[in-house]
Amino acid sequence: MIAAMASVTKVHLDNVSMTFNTPSGPFQALAPVTLSIAEGRFVSLIGPSGCGKSTIFNIVAGLLQPTGGRVMLDGADATGTIGRVGYMLQRDMLLPWRKVLDNVILGMEIQGLPLREARGRALPLLRRYGLAGFEYAYPNALSGGMRQRAALLRTLLFDTDVMLLDEPFGALDAQTKSHMQEWLLQLWGDFGKTVVFVTHDVEEAIFLSDEVYVMATRPGRLVETIPVQIARPRQRSITLTPEFIGIKERCMQLLNDAHKAALDEAA
């Protein structure tokens, strides 16, 4: 439903490229990439290690200055500016000396919101999204899934329209992972954020996304954009439908081709 109404471009990468200078010469981490993500969409980037997924994220978050191209947010140039998008790293990065509540308000606190107000906003969300009873616990008392929830809520409460999620469920066991995926979809449905999701897991990417971007290495680049036109809300059982399997096969084939090409080049 949300996929159907999307039209306004939220994030636009305009020929963004990245070359690092290494001792052994320049290394192109990302060949020029152009892509547009519509408002309220859930898109995924998949690809092998070193395909530039994290580089794209760092550039969009303003943590890395691209060697070429521009990052447009809401139509304005946002290249190299920080604090414009929510960015969740692979590890939860919760501060061990802060209670869960004070961890999730970090973004608001840095933006200068009074602590009392920030806590007031965070509490109902913690309770509604599965952290009730842990508001005043320290992160070391939380399970892996709980910690990721807290980290995600921190990103959400930072209150930007765009959330970049870098393999947030990569370290979780399969059971927890599938719970977290459904939890994330619920969150996304409730808040209507634009989500860019990085994962190694093809099935996860398709299950969650409106669009899957397949990437390849040497140099890191965008190979193909695959739309996922499966109606939402999605049940877990859609992973068994021919449509889903078709998309999955297509993704696997693209990743395989890229992998073979990389091997040939190395040989």
Add this chain to the structure above:
Amino acid sequence: MTAQDTSRTGAALDLAPARPAHKARTYRRLPSQRDWPFWLVIAIQIGILAGGIALWQAAAVYGWIDGFFWSKPSDVYATLIKFFAAGDAWTDIGFTFQSTIYGFLLGTASGSLLGLSFWWSRNYAAVVQPYMICFHSLPKLALAPLVILVFGIGLASKVAIATALTIIVSALTTYAGVKALDPDQERLFYSLGASRMQVFRKLVVPFCLPWVISVLRVNIGLALTGAIVGEFIAAQHGLGRAILYAGSTYDIALVWVVALVLSTLAVVMYGAVSWLEYVLRKGIKQ
């Protein structure tokens, strides 16, 4: 084909006996040690102490050692009573205590701040590093006479030496904390739009606190050493001066007494700092 061969060789290797064939295999037990009850440990400790003192007394009385140079426990006890009755004792203890605490606080605080300051600029850290290492390896006590000349024979010179001994240890340890900071953690802060000051206050300082705390116990001992050495060289009060005075007048019993008082002071301060460390650590964790 090749793979199969390799695996076969591997299997053959696994089966090769690790001991001579004619010897029967014996199995070891896991070494284990039974703990003595607490009272027994204490009793043995007290026994050793009492035995040592008795042996010393006997040796001096029967002339096995020269009582003039070694003194004996009964004399030491008598001098101890006199020492505290005379009244100077508490002035001396107070003076040494004061210089130690001031030096400890000053050295630890400024050293920690110095260590933390390296976070702000890698270039600045790189420039200052060699100086720190030089100063660290320098036997700072060798400079004590100079310090006395500059700061006078009062409290200030003792505090200065105690500070010099503690500051670099604190700085280097805190800097180790700064270097252990997870770059991703910093990236998270910056992705939230944080300023450098915000990262410093909300991330760097709390993260490095355990390093700052870990050096407290070392520093209290170093500060006491600094204060005593300062008093050795020139002072009007203090336990160091009292020891020096006793030694130069051949009052060996008094040397023992002051050394005893000094170690008591050291133990008390060490205990206090350990307690402080415990409280701070708990404050950080919970």
